[in-house]
Amino acid sequence: MIYSFSNSGFRDPETGVYNQTYFMEVFNREWHRHIRDHQSLALLYLCPHIHETISQPQLLELFMKQVQQALMRTTDLLARINNQSFALAIFETDINGAKVVIERVEHNIADFNKTYQSQAHTEISYELNGCICLPSANKYPETLFETVEQQSLSMRDNHSRSCQIIKL
Secondary structure (H helix, E strand, C coil): CCCCCCCHHHECCCCCCECHHHHHHHHHHHHHHHHHHCCCEEEEEEEEECCCECCECCHHHHHHHHHHHCCCCCCCEEEECCCCCEEEEECCCCHHHHHHHHHHHHHHHHHHHHHHHHHHCCCCEEEEEEEEECCCCCCCHHHHHHHHHHHHHHHHHCCCCCCEEEEC
């Protein structure tokens, strides 16, 4: 494999998806474009519960590749936000478009779990939630992130697995 210095700084080395710094830079730029163009966007948080072992050191990377395949448009963005959470930005979408992406993500995770269950006799649980928003001058991206993060914490505390999407 040829190492590329041009993109090494904005990729998470463990999973290969974008890192938080790159994600926030792109998200902020897109936020302002969506204000100008009066278009809505969605922010999703995915929190997989993966405990890698010595026998499966790249499980998180394989899992995230399945999730990445659910994003069909090149404008949609997947990034690692912290050790427990990944963010998916779906630009130029409405609630129905966001639901379609959520269904594809959940379908790909189910496929991954089928394969994983046949090998490890267990499945990977996760929380997936999000928020759809029409950016405007009086709304801030931080509010969207805080809303989605609070929603994630609530789901985790309630041991809820069903995906939720709210409107901001």
